[in-house]
Amino acid sequence: MSTNISRRGLLGLGLGAAATGLLSACGSGTPGETSSQAAAGKAGATTIEFWHRTFTPVENTWYKNIVKKYNAAQSKVNVHDTEVPADAWDQKMKAAQAAGTAPDIYTHSGFIADAVRDEQLHKLNGIVPDEKLKEILPLAKNVSEIDGTYYAYPLLVEAQCVIFWNKDMLKAAGLDPEKGPKTWDELLAMCAKIKPTLKKGQYCIAPAQDADTFAWATVGQQYNFAGHTALTDDWTKPDISNDGYRNLMTSYKKLWDGGYMPKQALATYLTAQDFGQGKVAFKVSGSWMMSEIGSDYKAMLNKTGVGPFPSASSSIDRTATTLGNFKWVVDAKTKKADAAGEFLAWAIAGDTSNVVDFFEVTQYTKVPVRKSVQDAVAATDGAAKAPWSKIVTDEIAPKAIPEPTYSWDISLAVGTAMESVMKGAKSFEDATKTADAAIAKVIKRDGLAGKAPKK
Structure with a gap:
């Protein structure tokens, strides 16, 4: 990190x-x-x-x-x-x-x-x-x-990216409380069923939703959708103007447009407050969030499901976390x-x-x-x-990818594009054009060409 x-x-x-x-x-x-x-x-x-x-x-x-x-x-x-x-x-x-x-x-x-x-x-x-x-x-x-x-x-x-779910809220929507979504298609289908059962102030999911958080929390998701992260293998050019990144960004736009997530974050990505207070059925955060649930929201311990973050339907064999x-x-x-x-x-x-x-x-x-x-x-x-321990240790962590070693400015350019597309402020083409230009400057500034780490 x-x-x-x-x-x-x-x-x-x-x-x-x-x-x-x-x-x-x-x-x-x-x-x-x-x-x-x-x-x-x-x-x-x-x-x-x-x-x-x-x-x-x-x-x-x-x-x-x-x-x-x-x-x-x-x-x-x-x-x-x-x-x-x-x-x-x-x-x-x-x-x-x-x-x-x-x-x-x-x-x-x-x-x-x-x-x-x-x-x-x-x-x-x-x-x-x-x-x-x-x-x-x-x-x-x-x-x-x-x-x-x-x-x-x-x-x-x-x-850094795990999905948690409120078993009671899933059960109330007629869903299996022991099973979380394995793909984005399943996540969106579950949200469609959950949304009608929610009270005012409740939402289906609280994911990352600002540029800074997108920048680091979605690196694994970028790899999941695109098969790589923000640069070409030789680190000579940006590599986000492609269908993989398009599908990732438009997936978040579906959560936003469908009213499945709050327009203003109810809590930071790092903490369990919104989930612990029963305001969201799904919460996306790091594995550390379970520690907060155990200390501050003990009544939720046995009501919380934990699983790998959903994959793009075409890449369920790839990790979605770093x-x-x-x-x-x-x-x-x-x-x-x-x-x-x-x-x-x-x-x-x-x-x-x-x-x-x-x-x-x-x-x-x-x-x-x-x-x-x-x-x-x-x-x-x-x-x-603590059944979640085995899930984190055996199912999530061994498949996770390392954080990128290129400059934070590159990750932030991607995060800014993701936020813009999700909120409809820019089209995918315009957002990635801006990001590509920013990333190219960093590549030149830091002399990154040829400095890509070994596979």
């Missing part, structure tokens, strides 16, 4: 608003500030700075506790933990990097290619044991290594790389017991990147009570 403020980094704001106003008490008052008490009681210990974003309350607690456990478990390294509000992350990190005061280790979202090109990340090879790096499953390698060199260790991956992620990385300029590597290896690459409770408290909505952790999570008592 990229660092754009509209993306999953804002989940911490949506679910833990009270927590975002202040830095965690376990960190210093100012991100990057060294605590004079950090190594108290650990004479000779190497103190390292660890920054992580504000996430949901249960995630924040896990981060705080894992640092405490590590500091208590050994005497060589002392980790000074700082929680940074999600909306302040980019500004504070860029300022720290410019000043040469970046933390030794920190959380990182999205792809690592830009950061590696900018020489911001330290190689993990040599500071994290090779056997621990080899445990990273193939589904997460694309966000952790480049040409065999590891620069990041994922804590998790998560599907994989988001959060990883731990070590700063390239740190003078304490070995200590940072030891902490990382112990906390998220070591004993499975250190991370299993993370997946438990987040309601089994995220996917571990190590087989040993997946097995340990599946063996917990709670996993049997």
Whole structure:
């Protein structure tokens, strides 16, 4: 996931608003500030700075506790933990990097290619044991290594586009409450049956519906409809003026024109508020939304269906989602790389017991990147009570595609075209003409020709 403020980094704001106003008490008052008490009681210990974003309350607690456990478990390294509000992350990190005061280790979202090109990340090879790096499953390698060199260790991956449904609302419309739509044709047919049963203020579905959200949340759908994303294979030209993208954009226009979705979003794509309050029969969001349902809308847990996002009828064999992620990385300029590597290896690459409770408290909505952790999570008592976990882990995540490594500006051009077509502001031809011109400028600006990643 990229660092754009509209993306999953804002989940911490949506679910833990009270927590975002202040830095965690376990960190210093100012991100990057060294605590004079950090190594108290650990004479000779190497103190390292660890920054992580504000996430949901249960995630924040896990981060705080894992640092405490590590500091208590050994005497060589002392980790000074700082929680940074999600909306302040980019500004504070860029300022720290410019000043040469970046933390030794920190959380990182999205792809690592830009950061590696900018020489911001330290190689993990040599500071994290090779056997621990080899445990990273193939589904997460694309966000952790480049040409065999590891620069990041994922804590998790998560599907950015999942469809949730209210079983009671489907049943009231005479539909099977246990089955969600597998194709867009089925989705539209189900909405036609659901719409007459709804009360004022209720809608069939709450999907992505603004340019920023379309830009990142529909990358998998773009691949599903077109068999590729926004650029040609060699990254020399835009590739959205085709029937695949036309069909995707007009599918959203059918939801809009049919009155199946609200004209103004009832809640952000990132949160469960509209779904939890019974205002929509279907909600499209990331797999993380189930965590919010479990914490804030517990009565909905057994009434919520979860499944892969519907496919174009002609491409049911292709995924319709991308994989988001959060990883731990070590700063390239740190003078304490070995200590940072030891902490990382112990906390998220070591004993499975250190991370299993993370997946438990987040309601089994995220996917571990190590087989040993997946097995340990599946063996917990709670996993049997969370049927959506198996769907996300076994049916959705393994087929998902990685987020694109080209510039956000390209994704935003596509998102803007999608919003324009959906709302009828522009025809498909006019919208894609505008997008093509914007994308071509970015290709030239960034010198993308010939820089396409290996298949």
